Amino acid sequence: MNDAGLFAADVGGQIVFLNVARNRYLAVAREILAPFLVQENERGRFTPAEIDRAATALRQVGWPTAHVKSAPLPLTSHIQATRSLELSPLKPTRLADPRAALSLLRAARRLKRRQLAEIVGSRLAHRSKIACLTSPARVIERSLAFAAWRPLASDKDRCLCDSLALSMYLGRDGKDVDWVFGVSAPFFLAHCWLQMGDLVLNDSIEHTRQYAPIMIV
Template structure:
């Protein structure tokens, strides 16, 4: 019998005892009924679930028959953040010319991509671009300073771009900006349960780059790119 595994476009996390799912192919968050959530937990834990429940989970796009491609990692882990670059920028004097043209172009192009492409396609492109950088450099004092300089420049220039701010838009654009400067970072999607809220931010190691520490840690990571 073919083994059923989590669909490659789906990730989930547990928040206050509730499972929340993210499907990046359809760009939606969702929950399962209590009955299906219990069946999903049994299946993931290696305990038996009824054929009817498994079939419904496959129909919902949560589970899928295992294939060689499905064995590849879908999501990375990320340390719990302990500091925020955004909160240090006020103390950091930006000495280089502001990258206004580059920032405006990245934000505009990213907005267009998010409107015309699936979220999964945008994320796949981001991961591929970062993979071409090779291994990440050690995060020493010089590398932290270089990262802070880049984040500070992007944040300063972003204020002059006449496009409304949005966590997904600005996080994707910032990740592109950092990748162009050969700085490794990750896009983190997080959620809250009651009331439901979704958010995303850029993180490098234990440092949040474009959000406050308190706001980021209030959300439980559900997917890391």
């Protein structure tokens, strides 16, 4: 991400941009942006005309560009998930915590009242203030307890509501838990989930692998 709150991901033959402030996605053909993805092509350096074409495309999505020569475009990457709690044989050691239901209600209300950029900024600030390290066992236990209440998640933007609610429920235990936003192509879709290392907490591996990470919160 840069200071403008922009993210980018390489999805097949497209570079997809996310403007958090506007909560908007936009895809640009990869070949157009080639000069800003690599320094050289098979002929050597890209021509000034090619670089200008790429810079124009980037300006249209609000991305700051280099002045006179190509520069690699920072693309979002993340640890690929290899495990999921959906396949875990573990079960909660106590009754499902009703505070999880409260987190779902709070998350739905927050999504109605606040912009995505504000929610993202708040979470980043919260994570930066947590000094203690995450206990993986506790994160797993709490995520499993939360799962019992998942059917209450709002139908609108369900993955957003579910992930935000679980993040709020984990609280300080979520220090090392990433909120991953992903996009897919060629038929554009957006999705999000929570992940701790290579472990998906609230989705399946098969589903999350259909999306390329574009923003990690």
